[in-house]
Amino acid sequence: MPNANSIIQQEALSIHIFADGFSFCSPSQIDFIRTPEGIQDFQPAFDEFFAYHKEQAKASIQIIQFEYPSTFVPNALFDEKQKEKYNGLYQSLTDEVRIEFDSLNALSLNNVYPFSSALHTILDKSSLTFSLVHYNTLLLEWISKLECSTAHEHQVYVHLQKNTLDVFLFSKSKFLFSNRFNIKNTDEFLYYLFFIAEQFELQEQFDLVFLGDYSPFSAFYKAAAAYHSSLQHVGSTLAEGFELTQHPAPFFIPTS
Secondary structure: OOOHHHHOOOOOOEEEEEOOEEEEEEOOEEEEEEOOOOHHHHHHHHHHHHHHOOOHHHOEEEEEEOOOOOEEEEHHHOOHHHHHHHHOOOOOOOOOEEEEEEEEHHHOEEEEEEEEHHHHHHHHHOOOEEEEEEHHHHHHHHHHOOOOOOOOOEEEEEEEEOOEEEEEEEEOOEEEEEEEEEOOOHHHHHHHHHHHHHHOOOOOOEEEEEEEEOHHHHHHHHHHHHHOOOEEEEEEEOOOOOOOOOOOOHHHOOOO
């Protein structure tokens, strides 16, 4: 089974971009900075961080996009010249974003997603060497390499982050479907989870696999266990006192 640490390069810095803040992550430190004023808050914090951590600026940095949902498009249906249309099916895009995509060659897919134009300009003007990727790309690649015991034909992989549910449906090793839902409580969590089970006619015949095991999501784990028996956790765990104010998506925290 791949280690959850493999999602993040342990030797390098990564910057995780969320709708309400961003996180500088290294193997030894996590700094989450809120951005109540949006992109204006990013520039000074960005400059201050790299003024202090000059050695970090010399390394290749991975920028991970969490702010916007993404769309997986099969290679056979993907046209880079039409990439703006794929996300436009479910969200209204403005001139404030540019459309990026990640190629998942092993899965014959492309992951298409918006990225802040202003933030991209800040990165371009810096002297940093950086790569850009969407978190769903990393999740799907990680899940596709996962080896865990399964009792059923179908597996529903669940990634929880602050106020968000990500679901990936597989039939054995074949990827079928993914979606992202905004959730406020366990009732909404259960609604979306079992709505997917109903839509795909899974009945009770599926393995429910949580990515990680983290105390801020314990109520969601307990709620799922009350309605479904085939449940397991894969990946990392964190200290009991961990809070989402430290990082909204704990599965992506580098651990040693």
